[in-house]
Amino acid sequence: MLISHQHPLNRSIMVAVLGAPNVGKSSLVNYLMGVDLSVVTDKPQTTRNKINCVFTVDHTEIILVDTPGVHRTNKEFNKRLNQQARDSLEGADLNLLLIDSTKPVGDQISEVVSTLNKELTKTWVVFTKSDLLDLKEGINFDVFLQKIREHIPSVEKTFLVSSVSEENMNILLGSICDEAKEGPHLFDEGQMSNKNERFFVGEYIREQAFELLKEELPYEIAVVIDEYKDLSRENDSPIVAQISASILVNRPSQRAIVVGSKGSNIKEIGSKSRMKIERLLGGQIGLKLHVKVSEKWFKNNMILEQLGLHRAEDSNRVWRAR
Numbered sequence: 001m002l003i004s005h006q007h008p009l010n011r012s013i014m015v016a017v018l019g020a021p022n023v024g025k026s027s028l029v030n031y032l033m034g035v036d037l038s039v040v041t042d043k044p045q046t047t048r049n050k051i052n053c054v055f056t057v058d059h060t061e062i063i064l065v066d067t068p069g070v071h072r073t074n075k076e077f078n079k080r081l082n083q084q085a086r087d088s089l090e091g092a093d094l095n096l097l098l099i100d101s102t103k104p105v106g107d108q109i110s111e112v113v114s115t116l117n118k119e120l121t122k123t124w125v126v127f128t129k130s131d132l133l134d135l136k137e138g139i140n141f142d143v144f145l146q147k148i149r150e151h152i153p154s155v156e157k158t159f160l161v162s163s164v165s166e167e168n169m170n171i172l173l174g175s176i177c178d179e180a181k182e183g184p185h186l187f188d189e190g191q192m193s194n195k196n197e198r199f200f201v202g203e204y205i206r207e208q209a210f211e212l213l214k215e216e217l218p219y220e221i222a223v224v225i226d227e228y229k230d231l232s233r234e235n236d237s238p239i240v241a242q243i244s245a246s247i248l249v250n251r252p253s254q255r256a257i258v259v260g261s262k263g264s265n266i267k268e269i270g271s272k273s274r275m276k277i278e279r280l281l282g283g284q285i286g287l288k289l290h291v292k293v294s295e296k297w298f299k300n301n302m303i304l305e306q307l308g309l310h311r312a313e314d315s316n317r318v319w320r321a322r
């Protein structure tokens, strides 16, 4: 994918964005990128895969690797989410460790560091959600930093930012740019991600399902794309893609919830995700949604592989499809 003709001033940097669930990793990535590419909800485990989000500032290519929140777990599904975060350390020039500044710092850091179980080389700590802090309380970040250094002695810099009030985001972005090394860009111009459009279509459907059903069905849904016909190059087609997707649920009772009375929920998920997908693809789409009961899909190796969640270092040794 390396582009053959590169500008002599080109620079590039890959940054792994790490942290506990819900600290604001995807919000930060979207903010810096200027595009709502990654999905954000107020529930943990919204991001399930490591996703390269790519943009360019002047001649500097910045690849932010959004990751699932790292947390201690015995569940196979969650072990695979942690593994995605662990994998993002490979090839990263810089790690941003995000800490929710409104929550206890020590617990977040020890859980993330022990679960990653890898040496964090070049690492900066980013305290998030500064807009929610009552600064009158006089927060002492030096104490926080001391705690962090107990776990990661190599921490070089710290930032206090907010994706909502935008505080210090420009300073963070400038510092990332300054770290970039001279060299060729890894992605083609205009390419936003290593994940394809089909992947993001599934994400946007899942995001809307999460949003609508968050009280009833926290995590037990997944979306698989059954059919994706790219029609963008067909001159006589009024739509750019014909898409058919399935929302997988764990139990029949959950199917009824996702469908809703007279199909009201599934209709709403369809119409809301359609708007975001059409923005991504730049044209109208045909979208068919189905709800399928796939008992314990989150333990089914074949489905996990289909969702891009490969075996983890600490996966159970024996796996069989149900």
Ligand SMILES: Nc1nc2c(ncn2[C@@H]2O[C@H](COP(=O)(O)OP(=O)(O)O)[C@@H](O)[C@H]2O)c(=O)[nH]1
Pocket: 019, 020, 021, 022, 023, 024, 025, 026, 027, 028, 039, 040, 041, 042, 043, 044, 045, 046, 047, 069, 128, 129, 130, 131, 132, 161, 162, 163, 164, 165
């Ligand atoms: N007030 C405030 N909320 C934020 C900020 N960043 C993220 N959030 C919220 O925190 C929740 C989790 O955000 P998300 O980016 O999905 O976190 P992730 O799980 O670490 O990727 C969402 O409800 C966001 O709207 C911030 O800077 N300020």
Ligand SMILES: [Mg+2]
Pocket: 025, 026, 027, 039, 040, 046, 047, 067, 068
């Ligand atoms: Mg996320």
